Amino acid sequence: MSEKEESGYKGEALKAIIKAEAEIGDIIRVTKNGQVYEGILIPRSEYGDEKHIVIKLKNGYNIGIRVTPDTKIEKIGKGVKPAFTPPPPPVQNPELPKVAVISTGGTIASRVDYRTGAVRPALTASDLYSVVPELSDIARIDTQILLSLFSENIEPKHWTEIAKNVAEKIEEGTEGVVVAHGTDTMGYTAAALSFALQNLPVPVILVGSQRSADRPSSDAATNLIGAVTAAAKAPFAEVAVAMHETTSDTAILLHRGTKVRKCHTSRRDAFKSINAPSLARIKDGKITMLTENYRKRDPTKKLVLKPEFSDKVALLKFHPGMNPSIIDWFVEKGYKGIILEGTGLGHVGRYCFESLRNAVKHNVIVAMTSQCIWGRVNMNVYDQGRDLQALGVIPLEDMLPETAVVKLMWIFGQTENVEEAKKLLKTNITGEFSPRTTFDKIGNK
Numbered sequence: 166m167s168e169k170e171e172s173g174y175k176g177e178a179l180k181a182i183i184k185a186e187a188e189i190g191d192i193i194r195v196t197k198n199g200q201v202y203e204g205i206l207i208p209r210s211e212y213g214d215e216k217h218i219v220i221k222l223k224n225g226y227n228i229g230i231r232v233t234p235d236t237k238i239e240k241i242g243k244g245v246k247p248a249f250t251p252p253p254p255p256v257q258n259p260e261l262p263k264v265a266v267i268s269t270g271g272t273i274a275s276r277v278d279y280r281t282g283a284v285r286p287a288l289t290a291s292d293l294y295s296v297v298p299e300l301s302d303i304a305r306i307d308t309q310i311l312l313s314l315f316s317e318n319i320e321p322k323h324w325t326e327i328a329k330n331v332a333e334k335i336e337e338g339t340e341g342v343v344v345a346h347g348t349d350t351m352g353y354t355a356a357a358l359s360f361a362l363q364n365l366p367v368p369v370i371l372v373g374s375q376r377s378a379d380r381p382s383s384d385a386a387t388n389l390i391g392a393v394t395a396a397a398k399a400p401f402a403e404v405a406v407a408m409h410e411t412t413s414d415t416a417i418l419l420h421r422g423t424k425v426r427k428c429h430t431s432r433r434d435a436f437k438s439i440n441a442p443s444l445a446r447i448k449d450g451k452i453t454m455l456t457e458n459y460r461k462r463d464p465t466k467k468l469v470l471k472p473e474f475s476d477k478v479a480l481l482k483f484h485p486g487m488n489p490s491i492i493d494w495f496v497e498k499g500y501k502g503i504i505l506e507g508t509g510l511g512h513v514g515r516y517c518f519e520s521l522r523n524a525v526k527h528n529v530i531v532a533m534t535s536q537c538i539w540g541r542v543n544m545n546v547y548d549q550g551r552d553l554q555a556l557g558v559i560p561l562e563d564m565l566p567e568t569a570v571v572k573l574m575w576i577f578g579q580t581e582n583v584e585e586a587k588k589l590l591k592t593n594i595t596g597e598f599s600p601r602t603t604f605d606k607i608g609n610k
Contacts, residue, residue, distance in 0.1 A: 170383060172208045176215025177232050183239040191562070192242030193220060195230050202230060205244055214346060247436030255301035262397040264304040264341045266332035269312040269319070269327060271347025273374040273385045297386045303450075304397040307339065316347025316354070316373075321474035321574055324354060328361035328472035331369055335468050341368045341396025345389070348373035348427055348435065355422035356571040357474065359404040359595045366466035369404045370395045371422070375433050384433040391447045399452055401459040402466070403596070405444055409433040416448040423568045423597040426538070440539060440563040440602050458596075465529070473578030475501060480570040482506040482536065483513040489520035496523060502530040502573040502586070506566045511535055511542035512549045517558060526555035528583050530573065532559040532590060534566040541602045553587050562598050572597060 172189045174182055187193050187206055195202045195218070204220035217229040218238070230236070269464055300306055305495035311330050312323060331342050343348065346354055355371050362369060372392035374385035392407040395417075399405075411434050420438045429435040438444075442456045477500045481491065503524060507513050511533040513521075524531050535542050535551065541563035544550030554560065561569050576589045 172211065173213065174218065178215055178218050181232045181236065181238050182218065185240050187238065187240040190244035191240050192244050194239045194241050195220065195489065196237040196239075197233065197235065198232060202228065203241070204228075208394075213411070215360045216608060228472075237277065244462075255298045257301060258307045259305065260306050261302075262340040263307060263338070264343060264393055264396045265307045265331075265337075265339045266343045266345065266393070267327070267330055267334070268308070268310045268345045269316075269323070269347075270314040271345065271373050272315050272345075272377050273345050273372065283555075287433070297389055299386075299390055300393050303390070303393050304341070304548075306393070306575045307334070313398060314347070315381060316341055316350040319350055319354060321357070321476050321522045324357035324361065324474055324571075325472045327354065328358055328470065331358065331362060332468055332470045332472075335367060339367070340464070341393075341395050341399075342368065343389070344371045346371050346373050348375060349409075351434075352425050352427055352565075353567050353571055355406050355420075355425060356403055356565075356568040356597070357575065359422040359597075360550060360575040361470065361472045361474075362404060363469040363471060363595070364466050365402040365404070365460070366464050366468060367402055367462055368396050368399045370399075370407050371404070372407045375409075375431055375435055382433075384414070387414045393418075394447055395445070395452065399445060400454065400462055401444060402462040403444065405458050406436055407447075408436040410446060416446050418443045419445040419447070421596050423595055424565065424599075426565060426567070428538070439565055440541065441596070441599050471575070471579060474571075474574040475577035476574065478502040478504070478570055478577060480506065480566055482503045482566075483508060483517070485514070487514065487517065489517040492517065492520035492524055496520075496527050496529055501534070501577050504561075504573060505531065505533050505568060506536050507542075508532050508536055510540075510546055510550060511544045511553070511560055512547070513553070515549070515552075518552070521553070521558060522556050530559065530583065530586055530590065531557065532561050532569060532573070534561050534564055534569050536566075538601070541599075559587065561590070563602050564597050568597050 189208055191206050193206050204222040207219050207221050211220045216231050219227055219229050221227050329587055334342050351371055351373050370392040372388050405419045407417050407419050407424045410416040410418040420443050424438050424441040425436055426439050427435050428437045445455055446453045479495050479500055533542055542560045544554050544560045548574045576586045
């Protein structure tokens with residue numbers, strides 16, 4: 166493929182550019198219908214049509230111009246091809262705490278690919294640091310790119326890799342760790358690290374962004390500054406997620422890793438603490454704790470690393486008319502556990518009971534969570550719930566479904582014993598259960 170074709174242009178538009186002997190970055194003059202446009206020829210999406218060229222005007226706006234037989238294109242100046250060159254990192258203050266920033270990919274570590282018009286993983290952790298120089302006033306940054314994956318491509322084996330890498334950083338004496346991660350499955354990874362990294366001496370903060378760094382409305386820099394501030398200075402030693410509190414840039418909330426959910430597809434304040442208060446708020450560089458129930462930072466603690474996970478656990482959302490043979494399939498395929506996302510207080514249709522009975526008979530752990538965002542499972546209120554418990558279905562209080570499936574994956578990474586697994590599932594290991602759910606714990610209040 167030629168250099169001009171790689172620009173995303175094709176068909177009539179590409180022919181017109183070739184005729185004008187223009188390259189991406191050159192200054193061109195386009196005359197059409199008596200109108201004259203001058204600007205920089207920029208790349209366009211390969212999924213665009215064949216009839217338009219795109220130029221950046223002097224005022225900064227991009228316009229698309231349809232190429233017709235009477236369109237005249239002239240090259241009037243040699244330009245510089247667009248490229249991303251991060252500035253050199255600022256000098257680090259040796260008096261500041263040391264924070265490790267580990268990049269795994271996602272929007273926070275992405276930029277626009279003008280060839281496709283899509284966002285792609287591109288920035289390393291070092292790039293993140295160099296383009297957010299404010300970090301040099303907060304901590305000494307040790308950066309590393311571990312993975313370059315959108316979060317939907319992260320699997321349990323990657324949780325193991327991330328946990329081991331975080332443990333290495335902590336053992337090297339870092340005073341906090343930040344994991345840059347895509348937002349779509351960040352809640353799952355936060356839960357996974359919460360179970361894999363026990364007796365933490367320092368904070369481990371996951372951070373992402375809803376909008377890539379090239380956009381004016383990006384939350385990447387603000388979120389990263391908040392995450393590094395928490396890693397360096399927060400009084401707690403837990404796994405947490407740092408994201409916008411509101412749609413503005415005024416504050417960052419820190420959510421416990423086992424009690425957080427992404428609740429909106431695109432808003433900057435997409436993440437909420439569910440059935441529990443948020444851990445802390447960062448505003449104007451100051452950290453305010455929002456709960457007294459947290460594990461305190463203590464560098465003398467010895468980290469306990471338990472990074473193994475089993476992928477033989479399923480999360481199954483009940484819906485009216487669900488085919489119970491799906492449950493039978495998991496049993497036949499050797500799955501060790503099934504987390505049900507039931508209705509209301511923890512129910513599924515009676516037409517699923519026989520398959521659930523068969524699963525329990527084959528030593529498959531079956532546990533119940535709720536499809537509702539807030540509140541907790543109570544399978545003692547109605548006959549349906551009591552009958553499910555009689556079958557052997559385990560109620561999981563107010564545990565989030567995604568936390569529950571991650572926990573059971575982690576449990577079967579530690580033991581093959583079913584009875585021991587059941588005991589661990591019902592044990593509050595790292596704040597995944599709230600003692601009780603009250604109205605004032607809805608949202609971030």
